[in-house]
Amino acid sequence: MDGGRTVDRARTADPGPLLEGRRALVTGGGHGIGRGTCLAFGSHGAAVVVADVDGEAAERTASDVVAAGGAAWAVTADVTDRGAAAATVEAAVDRLGGLDVLVNGVGHYLHPVTPFADVTDDQIAELYEINLGHVLRVTRAALPHLIAAGGPEVAAGTRPGPSIVNLTTVEAFRGIPGHPVYAAFKAAVVQFSKSLALQVSEHGIRVNDIAPDVTRSQQLPYERWLGEEDVARIPSWVPLGRLGEPGDAAGVAVFLASELSAFVTGTTVHCDGGTYAAGGWYRTRHGRGWTNRPHDA
Numbered sequence: 001m002d003g004g005r006t007v008d009r010a011r012t013a014d015p016g017p018l019l020e021g022r023r024a025l026v027t028g029g030g031h032g033i034g035r036g037t038c039l040a041f042g043s044h045g046a047a048v049v050v051a052d053v054d055g056e057a058a059e060r061t062a063s064d065v066v067a068a069g070g071a072a073w074a075v076t077a078d079v080t081d082r083g084a085a086a087a088t089v090e091a092a093v094d095r096l097g098g099l100d101v102l103v104n105g106v107g108h109y110l111h112p113v114t115p116f117a118d119v120t121d122d123q124i125a126e127l128y129e130i131n132l133g134h135v136l137r138v139t140r141a142a143l144p145h146l147i148a149a150g151g152p153e154v155a156a157g158t159r160p161g162p163s164i165v166n167l168t169t170v171e172a173f174r175g176i177p178g179h180p181v182y183a184a185f186k187a188a189v190v191q192f193s194k195s196l197a198l199q200v201s202e203h204g205i206r207v208n209d210i211a212p213d214v215t216r217s218q219q220l221p222y223e224r225w226l227g228e229e230d231v232a233r234i235p236s237w238v239p240l241g242r243l244g245e246p247g248d249a250a251g252v253a254v255f256l257a258s259e260l261s262a263f264v265t266g267t268t269v270h271c272d273g274g275t276y277a278a279g280g281w282y283r284t285r286h287g288r289g290w291t292n293r294p295h296d297a
């Protein structure tokens with residue numbers, strides 16, 4: 001007995017399209033996890049606006065969604081530009097006719113490993129803008145539209161609820177030597193999501209995070225960074241024995257955007273092959289730095 005709810009929330013054996021009729025805005029959709037999310041959303045029936053500072057990449061993602069039979073539009077936007085948040089949301093709502101799902105995908109650690117004493121005010125400001133500022137501003141601009149997509153039918157279970165998905169990192173939960181400011185802002189995203197989840201629950205809006213690690217993307221080009229020895233050690237480095245692909249986190253985003261997660265809010269799904277569960281960093285044998293690769297410890 002499901003209390004008369006008509007939305008089928010657990011067709012896990014043959015889920016079919018999970019996001020039919022949903023209207024989604026994905027920031028950072030040009031590359032990596034954001035791009036994977038747009039492709040997965042499109043294949044599950046959502047109409048998607050792909051927002052990215054790399055306009056060509058956004059266009060490529062949108063046309064790939066369309067080529068696969070979905071509906072998508074590209075918007076070129078630098079979400080760290082204060083004026084751009086509202087403009088990006090309005091552009092998305094214009095094309096989609098409303099908004100059910102927001103994925104805040106943009107984030108970066110930006111600078112090479114830097115001793116904290118040498119981090120400049122400008123770097124702190126940049127790290128704030130790229131990891132936290134836009135999450136707050138884009139979400140605030142999107143909220144009236146998400147509230148309009150929520151309401152009593154969501155509580156009654158006759159309409160899917162709006163969903164916000166923020167990309168944080170394993171390092172919001174585990175330390176990262178050399179990037180404490182990045183880690184601090186990503187941890188702030190987690191706390192923002194939890195508190196916002198409480199505030200908007202009355203509208204049936206859910207807010208959750210994805211915390212990736214070791215996922216191949218534009219900012220983590222493993223082909224370039226991994227030596228042969230590193231590749232050979234992946235099985236001891238990542239408990240599930242492989243690196244992640246954008247589609248791994250995209251699968252979590254589909255889950256969090258869909259009714260399969262209708263009772264999930266204010267929490268984080270770790271998408272890291274088990275690295276968070278496996279624990280922390282190790283100092284290198286030579287004591288000159290840090291590694292999370294046990295063979296250097």
Ligand SMILES: NC(=O)c1ccc[n+]([C@@H]2O[C@H](COP(=O)([O-])OP(=O)(O)OC[C@H]3O[C@@H](n4cnc5c(N)ncnc54)[C@H](O)[C@@H]3O)[C@@H](O)[C@H]2O)c1
Binds near residue numbers: 031033051107168215
């Ligand atoms: N890849 C991982 O293993 C990993 C680990 C931890 C956290 N993350 C988080 O996941 C998210 C996606 O990361 P990814 O690895 O897929 O990155 P990526 O570099 O492949 O993609 C990021 C996208 O954001 C776009 N972008 C950058 N600055 C922008 C701006 N100012 N305005 C609009 N778009 C902008 C880029 O053009 C790119 O398309 C980020 O928030 C990142 O911090 C990823």
